[in-house]
Amino acid sequence: MPVIRRLPIDTHPENTAFLLRRGNGYSAEQFQALRKIRVTGTGCEILATLALVDDEAIIGAGEIGLGEQAFRRLGLPEGAEVAIAQARPPASLELVRRKIEGETLGEAEIAAIVADIAGHLYSPMEIAAFLVACAGFMSTPETLALTKAMVEVGNHLHWDSPLVVDKHCIGGIPGNRTSMIVVPIVAAHGLICPKTSSRAITSPCGTADVMEVLAEVDLGEDKLADVVARESAVLAWGGRVNLSPADDVLISVERPLRLDTFEQMVASIISKKVAAGSTHLVIDIPVGPTAKVRSQDDAVRLRKLFEYVARHMGLVTTIVFSDGSQPVGRGVGPVLEARDVMAVLRNEPDAPADLRDHALMLAGHVLDFDPAIEGGSGYARAAELLASGAALAKMEALISAQGRNPVKPVPGKHHYDVVAPASGRIAAIDCERIARIARSAGAPLDKGAGIDLLHKVGAPVRQGEALFRIHANSQTGLGFACELAAEASGYTIA
Structure with a gap:
């Protein structure tokens, strides 16, 4: 039985295993058959794509090298013995073939596909086949089934409150960093707002990239819960706490293909908000000629899909259409967007007015979820919290609680x-x-x-x-x- 050797090679998002071409007791024909192998250890196993090595300085006889992702997911120490065998294709691939042929899949069938994707049993090519088939046609019940399945295979956060709020923008508008203003306003009011965000894949930056300029965002579940307990909110990277992990795998394939269907978007957003423990959500849909949503008809169709899936998932939503005709604020990029956010929170006279106004509008909708606030007065309360400095104080407290970045943010030289x-x-x-x-x-x-x-x-x-x-x-x-x-x-x- 070979022993594990950790290789410092990033093969994200795939599991990759490395074997010496000769000297392991396999024939060349067997190697060709072992395009994907099953690596099994004590109480754990992974499927990995096989790469053959001809240099014994990289991997030796009697060893199996694992890239960073495969080594972490297997969870065994270097030197541990493992068994390897040819991996059979997951049974759910037959369901993908049926979807390619135009069939509508049931809830259990979609759940099987998602579980295998989350278990890293699919190659990027197989994931792409599923995504393209869904892009061709996906019914509303299938979208709901996909959302449910993505929630089930991941971690779930729980909060001791009947009202847990969040805000999400569907993206596509540079500089639209309203979450970093909305969250401290809402938390200063006293509502719980555990904001977990993604890093950018094809955009100049995501909320996590911008917040990282100011504070630590790679928080484990215990640290994240501690920050929320102390400050009523958090602005963290969601990847660390394993919320809807199937979505992370799907995104890693769909973004390079520039696949961004409404159905995938809704399943992605709603599954992560439900997994994060949110009960009430404001969704910002910018509409504009170069935005993700480019017509009022498309905006209405997307709104109705959000409402249908959110209702069946027990999530109360307010959906807002906003101006997506141009970038928001002045900066595009982590440091420049962090500068704009802090200028708004500090009430600086030259802070971007469009960023401030947009953030106040969204924060007002979130605060309107609070039954203690008179209907429609959320905007006035948000403006009060910003003008008084309470939102800035809360942001500074969040930065300190998460771990302040000691490096002063400056634009590129x-x-x-x-x-x-x-x-x-x-x-x-x-x-x-x-x-x-x-x-x-x-x-x-x-x-x-x-x-x-x-x-x-x-x-x-x-x-x-x-x-x-x-x-x-x-x-x-x-x-x-x-x-x-x-x-x-x-x-x-x-």
């Missing part, structure tokens, strides 16, 4: 101004293009990379005047972003 090609008035800003340029500069991994928007829609500009400034901490990242901006800046000047 390299920068370049993209200028107006002609005089006129800014007629439109392409959200998708601005996000791509910011990401090319290095955001979110380079925390200081991103874009400072110097003008917004409606502003007059002169030829040669700077429209926005690209920041990066590397000349390479700055060069990539400048090339993309030269092709098309995302600004339309009338």
Whole structure:
């Protein structure tokens, strides 16, 4: 029996095992058959994609190397003996084939697929086949079944309160970092708001990326619960507490394919909110020509799907349509967005007014869930908490409780101004293009990379005047972003 050797190779999201091509008692034909192998130890097992190694400096005879993901998921120490065998395809793959052929699957059938995906029994290619089949057609009952299954296979957080609130935006609008303003406002009022957020995959940053500029976000379940107990809220990365893990696997495949159907979106959002213990949720749906939702008809269809699934999952929702015609705030990228958030919380006179107003509107809807507040007065209460400094004090308390980042956030040291090609008035800003340029500069991994928007829609500009400034901490990242901006800046000047 081979023994485990941990290899410092990141094969996210797949489990990958490494075996020496010769000297392990297998023939070449058997190796070809063992495209995927089952690795079994005492009380645990994983399925892993097999990679063959010809260099004994990497892996030796009698050893099986495991990449970082496979080693962590197997849970055994280095040197432990394991058995390996050819892995049979999961039985639920036959259900995926039926979905590809256009069949509607039942709740138990979708649950079987999701359980195997969460158990890392599917390859990315097999996951992609399931996602594409669902993108072709997915009924409303199937969407509900997918949501239920994703909740069941993950961890569940529980809070000692009948009212646990949250807010979520469907994304797609650069700079729309309202959660980091809404959460401290709501917590300062006294409502419980355990906000777990994702990191960016294809966008310039997610809420977790921005909060990480200010504080620790990689919190275990005990630490997260302790912060909520002390401060009524948290702003943490959701991946650590294993909420709806099947969704994390699906996202890792669907985002590179740029698959973002309404059905997958609803199942993803609702499953994570239910798993996080939320009872009441405000959902922000920005609508605009370059947003995820581009027409009022689509917005209404998405709202109805959210309402149907949330109702059956026991989640009370308020759904808000907002302006998605241009980026929100001035900064796009972790450091720049953190700067805007803190400017709003500090009531600085030059803080982005659109970010402040949007956050207050959403915070008002969340506070309206409180039965102690007179109907419709949530906005006034949110404005009061922001103006008084109570929201800022709560944010500072959250930062301290989670663990303050000792590194002072500063924009990237390299920068370049993209200028107006002609005089006129800014007629439109392409959200998708601005996000791509910011990401090319290095955001979110380079925390200081991103874009400072110097003008917004409606502003007059002169030829040669700077429209926005690209920041990066590397000349390479700055060069990539400048090339993309030269092709098309995302600004339309009338």
